[in-house]
Amino acid sequence: MRFQSTRYLFSSLILLIFFTSCEANKEEKVTEESPRKPNIVLIFADDMGYGDLGVYGATEWKTPNLDQLAADGVRFTNFYVPHAVCSASRAALLTGTYANRLEIFGALDHTATHGLNPEETTIAEMLKANGYATGMVGKWHLGHLAPFLPTEQGFDSYYGLPYSNDMWPHHPEAKDYYPPLPLYRNTAVIDTLDDQSMLTTNYTEEALAFIEKSKDKPFFLYLAHSMTHVPLFVSDKFKGKSQQGLYGDVMMEVDWSVGEVRKKLKELGLAENTIIIFTSDNGPWLSYGGHAGLTGGLKEGKGTSWDGGIREPGIFVWPGHFPSGQVINEAAMTIDILPTLAEISGAALPALKIDGRSIRPLLEGKEMEDKAYYAYYNKNELQAVIYGSWKLVFPHTYRTIPEGTEMRNDGIPVKYKMANLEKAQLFDLSKDPNENTDLSENNPEILTKLNQLADEARADLGDALTESEGTALRKHGRMD
Numbered sequence: 001m002r003f004q005s006t007r008y009l010f011s012s013l014i015l016l017i018f019f020t021s022c023e024a025n026k027e028e029k030v031t032e033e034s035p036r037k038p039n040i041v042l043i044f045a046d047d048m049g050y051g052d053l054g055v056y057g058a059t060e061w062k063t064p065n066l067d068q069l070a071a072d073g074v075r076f077t078n079f080y081v082p083h084a085v086c087s088a089s090r091a092a093l094l095t096g097t098y099a100n101r102l103e104i105f106g107a108l109d110h111t112a113t114h115g116l117n118p119e120e121t122t123i124a125e126m127l128k129a130n131g132y133a134t135g136m137v138g139k140w141h142l143g144h145l146a147p148f149l150p151t152e153q154g155f156d157s158y159y160g161l162p163y164s165n166d167m168w169p170h171h172p173e174a175k176d177y178y179p180p181l182p183l184y185r186n187t188a189v190i191d192t193l194d195d196q197s198m199l200t201t202n203y204t205e206e207a208l209a210f211i212e213k214s215k216d217k218p219f220f221l222y223l224a225h226s227m228t229h230v231p232l233f234v235s236d237k238f239k240g241k242s243q244q245g246l247y248g249d250v251m252m253e254v255d256w257s258v259g260e261v262r263k264k265l266k267e268l269g270l271a272e273n274t275i276i277i278f279t280s281d282n283g284p285w286l287s288y289g290g291h292a293g294l295t296g297g298l299k300e301g302k303g304t305s306w307d308g309g310i311r312e313p314g315i316f317v318w319p320g321h322f323p324s325g326q327v328i329n330e331a332a333m334t335i336d337i338l339p340t341l342a343e344i345s346g347a348a349l350p351a352l353k354i355d356g357r358s359i360r361p362l363l364e365g366k367e368m369e370d371k372a373y374y375a376y377y378n379k380n381e382l383q384a385v386i387y388g389s390w391k392l393v394f395p396h397t398y399r400t401i402p403e404g405t406e407m408r409n410d411g412i413p414v415k416y417k418m419a420n421l422e423k424a425q426l427f428d429l430s431k432d433p434n435e436n437t438d439l440s441e442n443n444p445e446i447l448t449k450l451n452q453l454a455d456e457a458r459a460d461l462g463d464a465l466t467e468s469e470g471t472a473l474r475k476h477g478r479m480d
Contacts, residue, residue, distance in 0.1 A: 037131070037218040037345050038318065039274040041211075041261060042123070042337070044093065044222070045254060046086070046139060046164075046229040048280035050311050051296025052251055058294060061241075061248030065259030069278060070315050074326040074363055078429065079314025080333045080386065081282055083376055084302055086164055087141045089281040089334070090224070094122040094142070094153075096338030096354040100380045101461055103476040108141060109167050110179055115143015116153060117477040121350035123338050124154030127220045130347035135210040137203050138224030139164065144182075145479055151186050155222070159185050159206045165196055165226040172412050196233035199226055200250075204257040208264045215268050218345075223261070227254055230288050231411055245409065247291055271319065275344070278315040279334060283308045286401055287416055290409030299435045304398045305375035305383035306435055307391075318344075322363045329430070331386055332359050333373045353472065372453040374461075382463040385454045389430035392450040395421050396465055426450070 051057045055070045083089045086107040088099035095102065095116070102120060116122075124134040136155040142148060144162035151158050161183060168181035180192035193199070207223045214221075227233070227250050234249045238256065242248025258278065265271040284293035286301035286308075295301055295308035302309055314332065316322055335356030342349050343358040361368050375384040377398075384393045399416040401407075408414060425438040426447055440447050457463070462470030 036273060039218055039265075039270055040127070040132075040220045040341060040345070041265075041274060041276045042220070042222050043258060043261070043276070043278045044090075044138070044224040045278075045280040046224070046226055047282060047285050047293065047302055048228050048251075048254075048313070049284035049293030049295050049301070050298055050308070050313060051294035052228070052284075053313050056313055057296045058251070060244035061251050063251060063255040065255045065262065066278065066313075066315070069258060069262070069276065069317055072319070072324050073276070073315060073317030074322050074328055076314035076316075076328045076330075076332055078329060078331040078389075079279060079312055080310050080331065080373055080375070081280075081312055082310070082333055082335060082374060084282040084304055084309035085377065086139075086281055088376070090139075090141050091116055093281070093334040093337060094124070094222075095120050096123075096335050096350070096356040097352075098335065098355050098374065098376060098461060100376050101353075101355065101470075101472065102474055104142070105379050107164060108143060109163055110144060112143065113145065113479045114476045115145065115148025117475060118147060118152060119477075120352065120474075122153045123341060124150070124220060124222065126154070126338065126342060126347045126350065127218075127345060128154050128156070130345055131218060132345075133214040133217055133219040134222075135207075135214065135219070136160065136222045136224065137206045137210065138222075139226045139229075140224070143477065146187060147479065148477055149184070149187055157186060157210065159183075160203065160224070161193075161226055164229055165193075165199070166230055168193070170231065196226070196231065197235055199233060200253045200257055201235050201237075204260050207257075207261055211261070211264050211268065211270070215270060223257075225254055225257070228284075228293055230285060230291050230413075232291050245290055247293065251293070275316070275318045275341075277317075277337060278313065280312045282310065283312070285413075287413035288411065289407030289414065291411050297434055300398065300400060303377070304400075305377050305393065305396075306398070307429070307433065310375050316363050318363075323365045326365060328362055330362055330368065331370070331373060331388065332362065335373075352474070372450075372457070374454075374457050376461075378464065380462055380464045382454060382457060382461075382465060385450050385457070386429075387450055387453060389428055390446055390450060391427045391429055391435070392447070392454070393421060393425050393427070393435070394454070394465060395424060397421075 298308035
Protein backbone atom coordinates (compact mmCIF):
# COMPACT_ATOMS: atom_id res chain seq x y z
CA MET A 1 0.00 0.00 0.00
CA ARG A 2 2.88 2.30 0.91
CA PHE A 3 4.62 1.43 -2.42
CA GLN A 4 1.50 2.24 -4.45
CA SER A 5 1.08 5.54 -2.60
CA THR A 6 4.71 6.45 -3.20
CA ARG A 7 4.41 5.49 -6.88
CA TYR A 8 1.30 7.64 -7.16
CA LEU A 9 3.03 10.63 -5.59
CA PHE A 10 6.06 10.18 -7.86
CA SER A 11 3.84 10.00 -10.96
CA SER A 12 1.95 13.12 -9.87
CA LEU A 13 5.20 14.98 -9.34
CA ILE A 14 6.41 14.04 -12.83
CA LEU A 15 3.12 15.20 -14.36
CA LEU A 16 3.28 18.47 -12.43
CA ILE A 17 6.83 19.14 -13.64
CA PHE A 18 5.76 18.28 -17.22
CA PHE A 19 2.76 20.60 -17.25
CA THR A 20 4.69 23.37 -15.50
CA SER A 21 7.39 23.08 -18.14
CA CYS A 22 4.78 23.17 -20.90
CA GLU A 23 3.18 26.28 -19.47
CA ALA A 24 6.56 27.98 -19.13
CA ASN A 25 7.41 27.09 -22.73
CA LYS A 26 4.00 28.34 -23.79
CA GLU A 27 4.50 31.65 -21.98
CA GLU A 28 7.99 31.99 -23.49
CA LYS A 29 6.59 31.30 -26.96
CA VAL A 30 3.82 33.89 -26.52
CA THR A 31 6.39 36.42 -25.35
CA GLU A 32 8.65 35.66 -28.31
CA GLU A 33 5.78 35.94 -30.79
CA SER A 34 4.19 39.04 -29.23
CA PRO A 35 4.45 41.97 -31.63
CA ARG A 36 6.88 44.73 -30.83
CA LYS A 37 5.29 47.88 -29.45
CA PRO A 38 4.64 50.31 -32.28
CA ASN A 39 7.15 53.02 -33.04
CA ILE A 40 5.70 56.52 -32.83
CA VAL A 41 6.57 59.55 -34.95
CA LEU A 42 4.86 62.79 -33.92
CA ILE A 43 5.36 65.61 -36.42
CA PHE A 44 4.35 69.06 -35.19
CA ALA A 45 4.43 72.01 -37.58
CA ASP A 46 4.52 75.66 -36.50
CA ASP A 47 1.85 78.24 -37.45
CA MET A 48 0.50 75.98 -40.19
CA GLY A 49 -3.06 76.77 -41.24
CA TYR A 50 -6.00 74.39 -41.58
CA GLY A 51 -5.96 74.98 -45.34
CA ASP A 52 -2.24 74.50 -45.93
CA LEU A 53 -2.34 70.88 -47.14
CA GLY A 54 -3.63 69.82 -50.54
CA VAL A 55 -6.04 67.39 -48.90
CA TYR A 56 -7.36 70.31 -46.82
CA GLY A 57 -7.75 72.64 -49.80
CA ALA A 58 -4.36 74.18 -50.72
CA THR A 59 -3.96 74.76 -54.47
CA GLU A 60 -0.97 77.08 -54.96
CA TRP A 61 1.56 74.56 -53.69
CA LYS A 62 1.71 70.79 -53.65
CA THR A 63 1.89 68.52 -50.60
CA PRO A 64 1.91 65.03 -52.15
CA ASN A 65 3.50 63.31 -49.14
CA LEU A 66 1.06 64.74 -46.63
CA ASP A 67 -1.84 64.03 -48.95
CA GLN A 68 -0.65 60.42 -49.23
CA LEU A 69 -0.27 60.27 -45.46
CA ALA A 70 -3.94 61.24 -45.14
CA ALA A 71 -4.93 58.67 -47.77
CA ASP A 72 -3.08 55.96 -45.84
CA GLY A 73 -4.73 56.76 -42.52
CA VAL A 74 -7.42 58.85 -40.89
CA ARG A 75 -7.94 62.58 -41.33
CA PHE A 76 -9.83 64.78 -38.87
CA THR A 77 -11.88 67.70 -40.09
CA ASN A 78 -12.37 69.08 -36.55
CA PHE A 79 -9.03 68.64 -34.83
CA TYR A 80 -8.14 71.33 -32.32
CA VAL A 81 -5.39 72.79 -30.19
CA PRO A 82 -6.49 74.27 -26.85
CA HIS A 83 -4.25 77.35 -27.09
CA ALA A 84 -3.51 79.38 -30.23
CA VAL A 85 0.05 80.22 -29.19
CA CYS A 86 3.37 78.39 -29.18
CA SER A 87 4.48 77.44 -25.66
CA ALA A 88 1.01 76.81 -24.28
CA SER A 89 0.07 74.64 -27.24
CA ARG A 90 3.25 72.55 -26.91
CA ALA A 91 2.79 72.07 -23.18
CA ALA A 92 -0.72 70.77 -23.82
CA LEU A 93 0.43 68.42 -26.57
CA LEU A 94 3.26 66.85 -24.58
CA THR A 95 1.38 66.46 -21.28
CA GLY A 96 -2.20 65.79 -22.39
CA THR A 97 -3.19 68.67 -20.12
CA TYR A 98 -4.47 72.22 -20.62
CA ALA A 99 -1.43 74.47 -20.32
CA ASN A 100 -3.22 76.87 -17.99
CA ARG A 101 -3.52 74.02 -15.49
CA LEU A 102 0.30 73.87 -15.64
CA GLU A 103 0.79 77.66 -15.44
CA ILE A 104 2.29 77.84 -18.94
CA PHE A 105 0.99 80.80 -20.95
CA GLY A 106 1.93 82.53 -24.18
CA ALA A 107 5.31 82.13 -25.87
CA LEU A 108 8.40 81.93 -23.64
CA ASP A 109 11.44 83.85 -24.84
CA HIS A 110 15.11 84.14 -23.84
CA THR A 111 14.23 86.12 -20.70
CA ALA A 112 11.97 83.44 -19.21
CA THR A 113 13.21 81.98 -15.93
CA HIS A 114 10.55 79.26 -15.91
CA GLY A 115 9.46 76.30 -17.98
CA LEU A 116 7.46 73.11 -17.90
CA ASN A 117 7.62 71.72 -14.37
CA PRO A 118 9.88 68.63 -14.21
CA GLU A 119 7.18 67.00 -12.07
CA GLU A 120 4.89 66.87 -15.10
CA THR A 121 5.01 63.72 -17.24
CA THR A 122 5.58 64.22 -20.95
CA ILE A 123 4.81 61.73 -23.71
CA ALA A 124 8.56 61.05 -23.84
CA GLU A 125 8.80 60.26 -20.13
CA MET A 126 5.72 58.06 -20.29
CA LEU A 127 7.05 56.05 -23.22
CA LYS A 128 10.64 55.92 -21.98
CA ALA A 129 9.39 54.22 -18.81
CA ASN A 130 7.75 51.68 -21.11
CA GLY A 131 10.97 50.72 -22.90
CA TYR A 132 11.05 53.29 -25.70
CA ALA A 133 14.02 55.15 -27.10
CA THR A 134 13.04 58.82 -27.23
CA GLY A 135 14.38 61.60 -29.40
CA MET A 136 13.39 65.16 -30.18
CA VAL A 137 14.31 67.25 -33.19
CA GLY A 138 13.19 70.85 -33.67
CA LYS A 139 11.52 73.62 -31.69
CA TRP A 140 11.12 73.02 -27.94
CA HIS A 141 9.76 76.29 -26.46
CA LEU A 142 9.02 75.01 -22.95
CA GLY A 143 11.96 76.59 -21.17
CA HIS A 144 15.50 77.24 -22.45
CA LEU A 145 17.29 76.98 -19.11
CA ALA A 146 19.05 73.73 -18.19
CA PRO A 147 16.37 72.20 -15.87
CA PHE A 148 13.68 72.58 -18.53
CA LEU A 149 15.40 71.32 -21.69
CA PRO A 150 14.08 68.22 -23.53
CA THR A 151 16.75 65.92 -22.08
CA GLU A 152 15.33 66.74 -18.63
CA GLN A 153 11.80 65.93 -19.81
CA GLY A 154 12.23 62.35 -21.01
CA PHE A 155 14.11 62.69 -24.29
CA ASP A 156 17.32 60.68 -24.74
CA SER A 157 18.55 63.16 -27.34
CA TYR A 158 17.72 66.64 -28.61
CA TYR A 159 18.70 68.73 -31.61
CA GLY A 160 17.01 72.04 -32.31
CA LEU A 161 16.02 75.53 -31.21
CA PRO A 162 14.93 76.31 -27.64
CA TYR A 163 12.23 78.75 -28.77
CA SER A 164 10.72 80.34 -31.89
CA ASN A 165 12.98 81.03 -34.85
CA ASP A 166 11.94 84.72 -34.94
CA MET A 167 13.47 85.27 -31.50
CA TRP A 168 16.73 86.49 -32.98
CA PRO A 169 18.42 89.84 -33.69
CA HIS A 170 16.74 90.17 -37.10
CA HIS A 171 13.17 90.35 -35.78
CA PRO A 172 11.35 93.00 -37.88
CA GLU A 173 9.65 94.63 -34.89
CA ALA A 174 12.13 94.01 -32.07
CA LYS A 175 15.62 94.59 -33.41
CA ASP A 176 18.41 94.20 -30.88
CA TYR A 177 16.03 92.74 -28.27
CA TYR A 178 16.90 89.10 -28.87
CA PRO A 179 20.38 87.53 -28.61
CA PRO A 180 21.85 85.31 -31.36
CA LEU A 181 19.61 82.31 -32.06
CA PRO A 182 21.11 79.23 -30.36
CA LEU A 183 21.10 75.75 -31.88
CA TYR A 184 21.30 72.97 -29.29
CA ARG A 185 22.51 69.41 -29.27
CA ASN A 186 21.30 67.87 -26.03
CA THR A 187 22.23 70.49 -23.40
CA ALA A 188 24.98 72.32 -25.28
CA VAL A 189 24.77 75.23 -27.72
CA ILE A 190 26.61 74.03 -30.81
CA ASP A 191 25.98 77.02 -33.08
CA THR A 192 24.16 80.32 -33.42
CA LEU A 193 22.16 80.82 -36.58
CA ASP A 194 22.31 83.81 -38.88
CA ASP A 195 20.85 81.86 -41.80
CA GLN A 196 18.02 79.34 -41.42
CA SER A 197 17.81 78.12 -45.01
CA MET A 198 19.02 74.60 -44.10
CA LEU A 199 16.98 74.27 -40.90
CA THR A 200 14.23 72.01 -42.29
CA THR A 201 16.79 69.87 -44.11
CA ASN A 202 18.99 69.57 -41.02
CA TYR A 203 16.02 68.67 -38.84
CA THR A 204 15.09 65.98 -41.34
CA GLU A 205 18.58 64.51 -41.44
CA GLU A 206 18.70 64.41 -37.64
CA ALA A 207 15.30 62.69 -37.55
CA LEU A 208 16.46 60.05 -40.03
CA ALA A 209 19.63 59.46 -38.02
CA PHE A 210 17.60 58.93 -34.85
CA ILE A 211 15.34 56.42 -36.61
CA GLU A 212 18.38 54.53 -37.94
CA LYS A 213 20.03 54.50 -34.52
CA SER A 214 16.85 53.36 -32.73
CA LYS A 215 15.59 50.79 -35.23
CA ASP A 216 16.19 47.76 -33.01
CA LYS A 217 13.79 48.82 -30.23
CA PRO A 218 10.51 50.73 -30.02
CA PHE A 219 11.14 54.46 -30.42
CA PHE A 220 9.33 57.78 -30.08
CA LEU A 221 10.43 60.61 -32.37
CA TYR A 222 9.06 64.11 -31.79
CA LEU A 223 9.85 66.15 -34.91
CA ALA A 224 8.77 69.74 -34.21
CA HIS A 225 9.49 71.81 -37.31
CA SER A 226 10.29 75.50 -36.89
CA MET A 227 8.62 76.18 -40.21
CA THR A 228 6.19 77.56 -41.23
CA HIS A 229 6.75 80.16 -38.51
CA VAL A 230 8.25 83.45 -39.71
CA PRO A 231 10.93 84.25 -40.68
CA LEU A 232 10.51 81.89 -43.60
CA PHE A 233 13.55 80.07 -44.94
CA VAL A 234 13.86 77.32 -47.53
CA SER A 235 16.75 75.36 -49.02
CA ASP A 236 17.79 75.78 -52.64
CA LYS A 237 16.10 72.53 -53.61
CA PHE A 238 12.65 74.06 -53.03
CA LYS A 239 13.28 77.73 -53.67
CA GLY A 240 10.85 79.03 -56.31
CA LYS A 241 9.06 75.68 -56.65
CA SER A 242 5.52 76.80 -55.72
CA GLN A 243 3.09 79.07 -57.52
CA GLN A 244 2.49 81.14 -54.39
CA GLY A 245 5.99 82.21 -53.44
CA LEU A 246 8.16 81.69 -50.37
CA TYR A 247 5.47 80.35 -48.06
CA GLY A 248 4.49 77.75 -50.65
CA ASP A 249 8.13 76.77 -51.10
CA VAL A 250 8.47 76.29 -47.34
CA MET A 251 5.33 74.16 -47.23
CA MET A 252 6.70 71.97 -50.00
CA GLU A 253 9.92 71.42 -48.06
CA VAL A 254 8.04 70.44 -44.90
CA ASP A 255 6.05 68.03 -47.07
CA TRP A 256 9.33 66.65 -48.47
CA SER A 257 10.54 66.10 -44.91
CA VAL A 258 7.48 63.97 -44.13
CA GLY A 259 8.19 61.94 -47.24
CA GLU A 260 11.82 61.37 -46.21
CA VAL A 261 10.74 60.08 -42.81
CA ARG A 262 8.29 57.64 -44.39
CA LYS A 263 10.93 56.54 -46.91
CA LYS A 264 13.39 55.77 -44.10
CA LEU A 265 10.77 53.80 -42.15
CA LYS A 266 9.99 51.75 -45.25
CA GLU A 267 13.67 51.18 -46.02
CA LEU A 268 14.21 49.76 -42.51
CA GLY A 269 11.09 47.60 -42.62
CA LEU A 270 9.43 49.65 -39.86
CA ALA A 271 6.60 51.33 -41.73
CA GLU A 272 3.94 48.75 -40.92
CA ASN A 273 4.55 49.01 -37.19
CA THR A 274 4.91 52.77 -36.88
CA ILE A 275 2.25 55.29 -35.87
CA ILE A 276 2.68 58.65 -37.59
CA ILE A 277 0.79 61.71 -36.33
CA PHE A 278 0.86 65.07 -38.11
CA THR A 279 -0.62 68.33 -36.85
CA SER A 280 0.39 71.92 -35.95
CA ASP A 281 0.55 74.13 -32.88
CA ASN A 282 -1.89 76.85 -34.00
CA GLY A 283 -3.25 78.63 -37.05
CA PRO A 284 -1.45 81.05 -39.38
CA TRP A 285 0.02 84.38 -38.28
CA LEU A 286 -2.23 86.40 -40.58
CA SER A 287 -0.57 89.78 -40.08
CA TYR A 288 2.38 88.50 -42.12
CA GLY A 289 0.26 88.40 -45.27
CA GLY A 290 1.91 86.35 -47.99
CA HIS A 291 4.30 84.87 -45.42
CA ALA A 292 1.40 83.32 -43.53
CA GLY A 293 -0.59 80.20 -44.25
CA LEU A 294 -4.24 79.58 -45.05
CA THR A 295 -7.15 79.07 -42.67
CA GLY A 296 -9.22 77.28 -45.30
CA GLY A 297 -11.90 79.94 -44.90
CA LEU A 298 -12.06 79.66 -41.11
CA LYS A 299 -12.42 82.82 -39.01
CA GLU A 300 -9.31 84.73 -37.86
CA GLY A 301 -5.98 83.01 -37.13
CA LYS A 302 -3.14 82.55 -34.67
CA GLY A 303 -3.63 84.30 -31.36
CA THR A 304 -7.41 83.90 -31.37
CA SER A 305 -9.85 81.22 -30.23
CA TRP A 306 -11.88 81.44 -33.41
CA ASP A 307 -11.49 78.29 -35.48
CA GLY A 308 -8.85 79.83 -37.74
CA GLY A 309 -6.60 79.99 -34.69
CA ILE A 310 -7.27 76.60 -33.12
CA ARG A 311 -8.50 74.15 -35.79
CA GLU A 312 -5.63 72.28 -37.41
CA PRO A 313 -4.93 69.43 -39.83
CA GLY A 314 -4.96 66.17 -37.90
CA ILE A 315 -3.66 63.01 -39.59
CA PHE A 316 -3.06 59.64 -37.89
CA VAL A 317 -1.57 56.60 -39.65
CA TRP A 318 -1.01 53.07 -38.34
CA PRO A 319 -1.22 50.47 -41.14
CA GLY A 320 -3.58 47.61 -40.39
CA HIS A 321 -5.03 49.37 -37.34
CA PHE A 322 -6.41 52.74 -38.45
CA PRO A 323 -8.59 52.47 -41.59
CA SER A 324 -6.99 54.06 -44.64
CA GLY A 325 -8.79 56.97 -46.23
CA GLN A 326 -11.12 57.49 -43.28
CA VAL A 327 -12.42 61.02 -42.59
CA ILE A 328 -13.43 61.75 -39.00
CA ASN A 329 -15.80 64.65 -38.40
CA GLU A 330 -16.01 64.28 -34.62
CA ALA A 331 -14.03 66.81 -32.58
CA ALA A 332 -10.74 65.85 -30.96
CA MET A 333 -7.79 67.78 -29.56
CA THR A 334 -4.02 67.50 -29.14
CA ILE A 335 -4.49 66.77 -25.42
CA ASP A 336 -5.93 63.40 -26.54
CA ILE A 337 -2.65 62.25 -28.10
CA LEU A 338 -0.87 61.31 -24.86
CA PRO A 339 -3.65 59.09 -23.45
CA THR A 340 -4.20 57.53 -26.89
CA LEU A 341 -0.52 56.56 -27.13
CA ALA A 342 -0.62 55.30 -23.55
CA GLU A 343 -3.47 52.92 -24.37
CA ILE A 344 -1.90 51.69 -27.58
CA SER A 345 1.58 51.15 -26.16
CA GLY A 346 0.48 49.83 -22.78
CA ALA A 347 2.25 52.65 -20.95
CA ALA A 348 1.02 53.89 -17.59
CA LEU A 349 -0.78 57.24 -17.59
CA PRO A 350 0.80 60.13 -15.67
CA ALA A 351 0.20 60.18 -11.92
CA LEU A 352 -1.01 63.79 -12.04
CA LYS A 353 -4.38 64.63 -13.56
CA ILE A 354 -4.55 65.06 -17.33
CA ASP A 355 -7.37 66.49 -19.43
CA GLY A 356 -7.30 64.42 -22.62
CA ARG A 357 -8.83 61.03 -23.32
CA SER A 358 -7.86 58.14 -25.55
CA ILE A 359 -9.44 58.50 -28.99
CA ARG A 360 -8.31 55.06 -30.15
CA PRO A 361 -11.92 53.98 -30.83
CA LEU A 362 -12.41 56.94 -33.18
CA LEU A 363 -9.15 56.14 -34.96
CA GLU A 364 -10.30 52.56 -35.43
CA GLY A 365 -13.60 53.62 -36.98
CA LYS A 366 -15.79 53.27 -33.89
CA GLU A 367 -18.10 55.75 -32.21
CA MET A 368 -17.36 57.69 -29.03
CA GLU A 369 -19.45 59.98 -26.88
CA ASP A 370 -18.88 63.70 -27.37
CA LYS A 371 -16.42 65.37 -25.01
CA ALA A 372 -16.22 69.03 -24.05
CA TYR A 373 -13.08 70.80 -25.25
CA TYR A 374 -12.02 74.25 -24.16
CA ALA A 375 -10.08 77.07 -25.85
CA TYR A 376 -7.95 79.29 -23.61
CA TYR A 377 -5.85 82.33 -24.43
CA ASN A 378 -3.94 85.12 -22.69
CA LYS A 379 -3.52 84.39 -19.00
CA ASN A 380 -6.19 81.77 -18.34
CA GLU A 381 -9.09 83.26 -20.27
CA LEU A 382 -11.72 80.65 -21.12
CA GLN A 383 -12.76 82.00 -24.50
CA ALA A 384 -14.75 79.10 -26.00
CA VAL A 385 -16.16 75.65 -25.36
CA ILE A 386 -16.65 73.02 -28.09
CA TYR A 387 -19.05 70.12 -27.66
CA GLY A 388 -19.83 67.92 -30.63
CA SER A 389 -20.54 70.24 -33.55
CA TRP A 390 -21.45 73.12 -31.23
CA LYS A 391 -19.15 75.95 -30.18
CA LEU A 392 -19.96 78.66 -27.65
CA VAL A 393 -17.68 81.71 -27.75
CA PHE A 394 -17.67 83.92 -24.67
CA PRO A 395 -17.32 87.72 -24.58
CA HIS A 396 -13.67 88.67 -24.88
CA THR A 397 -11.21 90.91 -26.69
CA TYR A 398 -9.29 89.51 -29.66
CA ARG A 399 -6.97 90.76 -32.36
CA THR A 400 -8.01 91.16 -35.96
CA ILE A 401 -6.68 92.80 -39.11
CA PRO A 402 -8.55 96.03 -39.92
CA GLU A 403 -10.80 95.79 -42.96
CA GLY A 404 -9.19 97.22 -46.07
CA THR A 405 -5.61 96.70 -44.86
CA GLU A 406 -3.14 96.23 -47.70
CA MET A 407 -1.28 93.02 -46.90
CA ARG A 408 2.44 92.61 -47.45
CA ASN A 409 4.57 89.81 -48.87
CA ASP A 410 8.02 90.72 -47.59
CA GLY A 411 8.14 89.32 -44.06
CA ILE A 412 7.02 92.58 -42.44
CA PRO A 413 3.72 92.33 -40.53
CA VAL A 414 0.81 94.75 -40.70
CA LYS A 415 -0.75 96.05 -37.49
CA TYR A 416 -3.64 94.36 -35.74
CA LYS A 417 -6.49 96.16 -34.05
CA MET A 418 -8.38 94.86 -31.03
CA ALA A 419 -12.03 93.85 -31.38
CA ASN A 420 -14.56 93.20 -28.62
CA LEU A 421 -17.04 90.35 -28.64
CA GLU A 422 -19.65 91.80 -26.30
CA LYS A 423 -22.14 88.93 -26.18
CA ALA A 424 -21.66 85.16 -26.12
CA GLN A 425 -22.32 83.53 -29.49
CA LEU A 426 -23.32 79.95 -30.31
CA PHE A 427 -22.38 78.28 -33.59
CA ASP A 428 -23.17 74.97 -35.26
CA LEU A 429 -19.81 74.26 -36.87
CA SER A 430 -21.20 71.43 -38.99
CA LYS A 431 -23.28 73.97 -40.91
CA ASP A 432 -21.38 77.17 -40.20
CA PRO A 433 -17.63 76.45 -39.97
CA ASN A 434 -16.85 80.14 -40.49
CA GLU A 435 -18.69 81.12 -37.29
CA ASN A 436 -20.94 83.68 -38.93
CA THR A 437 -24.42 82.99 -37.51
CA ASP A 438 -25.21 83.16 -33.80
CA LEU A 439 -27.83 80.52 -32.92
CA SER A 440 -28.14 81.30 -29.21
CA GLU A 441 -31.78 82.40 -29.29
CA ASN A 442 -32.99 79.35 -31.19
CA ASN A 443 -31.15 76.71 -29.13
CA PRO A 444 -31.69 77.40 -25.41
CA GLU A 445 -31.06 73.78 -24.36
CA ILE A 446 -27.72 73.63 -26.18
CA LEU A 447 -26.80 77.03 -24.77
CA THR A 448 -27.59 75.86 -21.24
CA LYS A 449 -25.58 72.67 -21.71
CA LEU A 450 -22.47 74.45 -22.95
CA ASN A 451 -22.70 77.06 -20.21
CA GLN A 452 -22.86 74.27 -17.64
CA LEU A 453 -19.75 72.67 -19.14
CA ALA A 454 -17.99 76.03 -19.01
CA ASP A 455 -18.90 76.48 -15.36
CA GLU A 456 -17.44 73.06 -14.57
CA ALA A 457 -14.21 74.07 -16.30
CA ARG A 458 -14.11 77.37 -14.41
CA ALA A 459 -14.45 75.58 -11.09
CA ASP A 460 -11.57 73.28 -12.05
CA LEU A 461 -9.19 75.56 -13.96
CA GLY A 462 -10.41 79.06 -13.22
CA ASP A 463 -11.21 81.76 -15.77
CA ALA A 464 -9.75 85.26 -15.86
CA LEU A 465 -12.71 86.56 -17.88
CA THR A 466 -15.17 85.76 -15.08
CA GLU A 467 -12.61 86.14 -12.27
CA SER A 468 -13.11 82.50 -11.34
CA GLU A 469 -10.46 80.71 -9.30
CA GLY A 470 -9.76 77.09 -10.12
CA THR A 471 -9.18 74.43 -7.49
CA ALA A 472 -6.85 72.12 -9.42
CA LEU A 473 -4.08 74.32 -10.79
CA ARG A 474 -0.41 73.38 -10.65
CA LYS A 475 2.80 75.41 -10.80
CA HIS A 476 5.32 75.71 -13.59
CA GLY A 477 8.98 75.06 -12.87
CA ARG A 478 11.05 78.06 -11.83
CA MET A 479 14.74 78.90 -11.51
CA ASP A 480 14.33 81.83 -9.13
